[in-house]
Amino acid sequence: xxxxxxxxxxxxxxxxxxxxxxxxxxxxxxxxxxxxxxxxxxxxxxxxxxxxxxxxxxxxxxxxxxxxxxxxxxxxxxxxxxxxxxxxxxxxxxxxxxxxxxxxxxxxxxxxxxxxxxxxxxxxxxxxxxxxxxxxxxxxxxxxxxxxxxxxxxxxxxxxxxxxxxxxxxxxxxxxxxxxxxxxxxxxxxxxxxxxxxxxxxxxxxxxxxxxxxxxxxxxxxxxxxxxxxxxxxxxxxxxxxxxxxxxxxxxxxxxxxxxxxxxxxxxxxxxxxxxxxxxxxxxxxxxxxxxxxxxxxxxxxxxxxxxxxxxxxxxxxxxxxxxxxxxxxxxxxxxxxxxxxx
Amino acid sequence: xxxxxxxxxxxxxxxxxxxxxxxxxxxxxxxxxxxxxxxxxxxxxxxxxxxxxxxxxxxxxxxxxxxxxxxxxxxxxxxxxxxxxxxxxxxxxxxxxxxxxxxxxxxxxxxxxxxxxxxxxxxxxxxxxxxxxxxxxxxxxxxxxxxxxxxxxxxxxxxxxxxxxxxxxxxxxxxxx
Numbered sequence: 362x363x364x365x366x367x368x369x370x371x372x373x374x375x376x377x378x379x380x381x382x383x384x385x386x387x388x389x390x391x392x393x394x395x396x397x398x399x400x401x402x403x404x405x406x407x408x409x410x411x412x413x414x415x416x417x418x419x420x421x422x423x424x425x426x427x428x429x430x431x432x433x434x435x436x437x438x439x440x441x442x443x444x445x446x447x448x449x450x451x452x453x454x455x456x457x458x459x460x461x462x463x464x465x466x467x468x469x470x471x472x473x474x475x476x477x478x479x480x481x482x483x484x485x486x487x488x489x490x491x492x493x494x495x496x497x498x499x500x501x502x503x504x505x506x507x508x509x510x511x512x513x514x515x516x517x518x519x520x521x522x523x524x525x526x527x528x529x530x531x532x533x534x535x536x537x538x539x540x541x542x543x544x545x546x547x548x549x550x551x552x553x554x555x556x557x558x559x560x561x562x563x564x565x566x567x568x569x570x571x572x573x574x575x576x577x578x579x580x581x582x583x584x585x586x587x588x589x590x591x592x593x594x595x596x597x598x599x600x601x602x603x604x605x606x607x608x609x610x611x612x613x614x615x616x617x618x619x620x621x622x623x624x625x626x627x628x629x630x631x632x633x634x635x636x637x638x639x640x641x642x643x644x645x646x647x648x649x650x651x652x653x654x655x656x657x658x659x660x661x662x663x664x665x666x667x668x669x670x671x672x673x674x675x676x677x678x679x680x681x682x683x684x685x686x687x688x689x690x691x692x693x694x695x696x697x698x699x700x701x702x703x704x
Numbered sequence: 705x706x707x708x709x710x711x712x713x714x715x716x717x718x719x720x721x722x723x724x725x726x727x728x729x730x731x732x733x734x735x736x737x738x739x740x741x742x743x744x745x746x747x748x749x750x751x752x753x754x755x756x757x758x759x760x761x762x763x764x765x766x767x768x769x770x771x772x773x774x775x776x777x778x779x780x781x782x783x784x785x786x787x788x789x790x791x792x793x794x795x796x797x798x799x800x801x802x803x804x805x806x807x808x809x810x811x812x813x814x815x816x817x818x819x820x821x822x823x824x825x826x827x828x829x830x831x832x833x834x835x836x837x838x839x840x841x842x843x844x845x846x847x848x849x850x851x852x853x854x855x856x857x858x859x860x861x862x863x864x865x866x867x868x869x870x871x872x873x874x875x876x877x878x879x880x881x
Contacts, residue, residue, distance in 0.1 A: 418806045450723035453775075454837035457812060460774035464811030472770040474777040474804040563768060580765040587766070 372486035377505035379407045384511065397520035404601050408608040411483055418476050419616060426624045428468035430648030433627055435462055447573050491599040494526040525601040547603040548595035552588040554610035558617055559584045566621045568628035726825060726833055733786040733829040748790035756782040772810030775835040777801055780815055782831045788819040817848040
């Protein structure tokens with residue numbers, strides 16, 4: 362047992378235990394223990410358990426995102442300070458100041474790295490369990506919590522003729538065509554969910570300032586590499602692992618949709634859309650009380666009225682002024698308190 | 705602003721360049737061995753650097769911004785392995801990852817000083833520039849690399865730095881790798 366296996370062992374054990382639990386559960390309900398679908402559902406159950414465990418972390422993140430409204434004016438100042446400075450080092454300087462600001466006000470909207478990294482060994486654990494099935498079945502052995510009977514059931518079970526442990530490269534004794542078709546469909550499903558998450562949802566949830574940065578553009582380009590990565594893994598990974606990954610992607614997509622709709626990043630398109638929906642219902646923009654919002658509206662109206670008095674103006678001058686308006690000096694103010702300008 | 709941080713002449717020349725120019729001309733993070741034995745000795749460090757760079761290029765973007773700290777965990781990992789070598793760098797990275805959990809307050813959390821020494825701003829590899837983005841940050845970093853005696857050793861930074869920094873780099877990491 363090498364070092365990598367040693368670290369992976371507890372995760373592998375947990376994976377086998379959860380698979381055992383769900384398989385026993387579904388069998389008790391009356392499903393065929395040797396059916397591929399029972400095992401698919403057990404894998405789906407594993408995904409759901411994994412993702413359910415991360416819900417409290419997700420809710421924690423949402424709560425801290427609400428705290429962001431408090432530092433919104435200072436964030437706007439920071440964005441104005443770094444406006445137009447799009448080189449990587451300047452963006453880093455901005456990130457550094459932003460982090461200091463979060464710390465100062467004890468808000469931090471970011472998810473943290475550990476939970477994400479912790480999901481990787483579960484994934485590899487599942488990979489190792491499924492990959493070990495053919496060998497364990499031929500040796501009449503069990504795999505951790507799964508006893509040898511269950512391993513035999515797993516080994517014999519198929520999904521439309523394709524064994525769950527089969528990969529594109531080693532399709533086992535099952536129906537090769539079925540393995541190929543299912544693997545390709547799952548790779549497509551993974552790519553589609555990934556694209557929807559990144560291009561449709563996440564793109565709406567970044568502020569204009571972030572969109573300018575070269576890092577963001579690089580990030581957007583890398584999205585196009587992922588179908589290739591998924592295809593490579595699709596060739597080498599067992600169908601059961603691909604099912605886990607696809608379900609997990611679907612879950613992330615739903616979670617992201619829910620979060621972006623309800624707690625968008627300040628200054629993003631998603632926030633504008635949320636405020637439009639709120640306005641349609643007669644609610645003030647997010648983070649403002651009704652009184653504050655009305656006071657601001659009143660102020661804006663007063664300003665507009667005051668502005669109207671300077672009305673006599675040549676058409677040329679008027680044009681020049683309206684052209685100037687969306688330009689640099691005013692922009693800084695409006696990008697920060699975007700909701701004020703909007704309503 | 706740099707005056708109060710024990711300014712060297714070398715820093716002066718670098719301050720004239722924009723951070724982007726510095727970044728474009730910056731050396732890579734890899735440690736260059738001088739002897740065959742060093743190739744082997746530095747192999748774990750250079751492999752880790754390569755792995756972290758690949759991770760940052762391909763895997764990090766998949767998750768978007770998640771890290772609660774500055775520098776992010778992967779940037780911290782790359783800098784700590786670059787500066788402190790494979791063993792200490794890996795240890796620092798693991799400890800940082802354990803600190804980056806949902807209940808952590810986050811904030812600015814830098815790689816500890818020490819390890820490989822850098823004498824001029826031009827010597828700083830890219831990750832060091834990204835993790836120390838302002839001139840003040842870089843001045844503080846270089847001051848930490850040059851303990852008492854070292855601070856006066858390079859009166860003419862541009863002329864002597866390349867050769868000197870190379871030997872400094874090699875010995876610096878051999879100690880810590």
